[in-house]
Structure formats: C-alpha cells, structure tokens
Amino acid sequence: MFGGSFDPVHFGxxxxxxxxxxxxxLDRVWFVPTAAQPHKLNGPVASAAQRLDMLRxxxxxxxxxxxxxxxxxxxxxSYTVETLEAVRRxxxxxxxxxxxxxxxxSDFPTWREPARICxxxxxxxxxxxxxxxxxxxxxxxxxxxxxxxxxxxxRVEMPAVDxxxxxxxxxxxxxLSIRYRTPxxxxxxxxxxxxxLKDEGRTADERR
Numbered sequence: 001m002f003g004g005s006f007d008p009v010h011f012g013x014x015x016x017x018x019x020x021x022x023x024x025x026l027d028r029v030w031f032v033p034t035a036a037q038p039h040k041l042n043g044p045v046a047s048a049a050q051r052l053d054m055l056r057x058x059x060x061x062x063x064x065x066x067x068x069x070x071x072x073x074x075x076x077x078s079y080t081v082e083t084l085e086a087v088r089r090x091x092x093x094x095x096x097x098x099x100x101x102x103x104x105x106s107d108f109p110t111w112r113e114p115a116r117i118c119x120x121x122x123x124x125x126x127x128x129x130x131x132x133x134x135x136x137x138x139x140x141x142x143x144x145x146x147x148x149x150x151x152x153x154x155r156v157e158m159p160a161v162d163x164x165x166x167x168x169x170x171x172x173x174x175x176l177s178i179r180y181r182t183p184x185x186x187x188x189x190x191x192x193x194x195x196x197l198k199d200e201g202r203t204a205d206e207r208r
Contacts, residue, residue: 001087001121002099003032003071003080005165006051007044008190009058010182012163016126019158020099021064024124029099030068031055034078038112045169046195048072057185081113084120096121097154102134115142122154129160172196 002017009031017029033051036043044051052067059065070086071078084096098121100108105125108114117123118139125134134155140148168178173196178187190196 001030001032001068001080001084001096003034003078003083005037005044006031006033006055007046007165008051008054008168008182008186008195010163010165010168010186011180012161014058014183015161016099016101016156016158017065020097020124020126020156023156024097024154026064026097028064028066030066031059032068032071032083035071035075036077038077038079046193050189050193050195054186054189057189058183060185079112081111081117081120084117088120098123100125102127102131102155105135105138108139109142114139118143118147118151123151124154124156125151126156126158128158131160169196173198 002013002020004013006013013031017031020026021029033048033055034044035048046054052069052072055067059067070083074082074086080098084098087094087096098117100123102125108123111117123139125136127134136148136152139151143151163181168181171178171181172190178190181187182190
C-alpha cells in the first residue's frame with residue numbers, strides 16, 4: 001500500500017514503489033490516492049479523476065502495479081488505519097506492507113491509531129541514498145520488540161532523487177519543462193488538461 005496525493009505522480013514515486021517491490025519481493029503494489037490528507041490544510045490541486053488518470057498512465061504496462069480507489073470512494077479525510085482495516089476485511093489472508101519514506105517516521109506517532117496501523121501492516125521505511133538512517137525510536141513505544149525488529153528488517157534503500165510534486169507544479173506554473181520528472185504520458189496529460197498553470201496561495205508544506 002503506497003498512499004499519497006500523487007498531485008502529480010512523478011518518477012520519485014515510481015522508483016520508490018519499484019525498489020520496494022524488488023527488494024522485499026512484493027506481489028502487488030497498490031497506489032492509493034488520498035481524498036483529503038489530515039495533515040494538509042488544502043486539498044489536491046488536480047481533481048480525483050485527474051489524479052487517477054495520471055496514475056493509471058504512469059503505471060501502465062507494469063503488471064505488479066495497481067491503483068486503488070478505496071480512499072477516494074470513501075471520501076472525506078483519508079486515514080491510513082481505516083484503509084488498512086477495509087483491506088484486511090476484504091483480504092484477511094493477505095500480508096500487508098505500508099510503504100513510506102524514512103522521514104515520515106518522525107510524524108508517524110501523530111497519525112490516527114499508529115499502533116493499530118503497525119498491527120495491520122508492516123511499515124516499510126525507504127531511505128534515499130545519502131539521507132540519515134531511519135530513527136526507529138520514534139515508533140518503538142507503539143509495538144513489541146519483536147514487531148519492531150520485523151519492521152527494521154524490511155528497510156528499503158533507493159537512489160537519491162530530488163523530484164517532488166510541488167516542484168513539478170511550480171515549474172508548470174512558471175512555464176518550465178517537466179520532461180524526465182514524470183512519465184511522458186503524464187506530462188502530456190498535464191499539458192492537455194491545462195493543469196497546474198496556477199499554484200498560488202499555498203504554503204510549501206501544503207504543496208508537497
């Protein structure tokens with residue numbers, strides 16, 4: 001399970017997912033676009049339908065990648081614990097992994113029911129080359145020592161890439177090229193749809 005706004009999806013998202021699939025041996029990777037993120041005041045710039053279109057264009061041809069509309073269908077604020085509960089009810093035998101950047105560990109205790117999340121799925125921390133080592137002390141109190149050791153075992157390494165959705169939106173608004181930052185099909189979709197031509201009035205944190 002790989003959640004996010006994907007506004008728009010870019011090569012950093014795709015590389016993270018592929019590194020996790022390969023290094024852990026995942027059968028499937030579900031990209032789960034959020035309806036509304038609890039820690040962001042403003043919602044996505046692109047509509048739900050547009051973000052779905054871009055994701056489907058980006059992962060087309062990869063047999064292990066899928067797009068899940070669970071959170072968009074549910075609507076409202078998207079809480080990871082509710083999404084994992086829904087998947088567990090539908091697929092009780094599945095082994096679930098939650099893909100997340102290592103820098104998200106510092107915020108993880110503030111998520112809704114973080115201990116329950118760690119029961120439902122194994123958080124997979126992804127460290128970019130050159131970044132600091134993951135600080136598992138942030139989540140140690142949420143689980144048993146055995147579960148923490150299991151989570152630490154599923155750490156993934158990925159190359160250092162400096163792509164972000166906010167940077168892509170700013171470049172589009174400034175009339176700059178986004179070639180090689182997102183798949184060509186997504187780039188053309190943004191152009192045809194006239195997306196991100198204006199991205200004012202949002203703080204840096206809200207645009208990530």
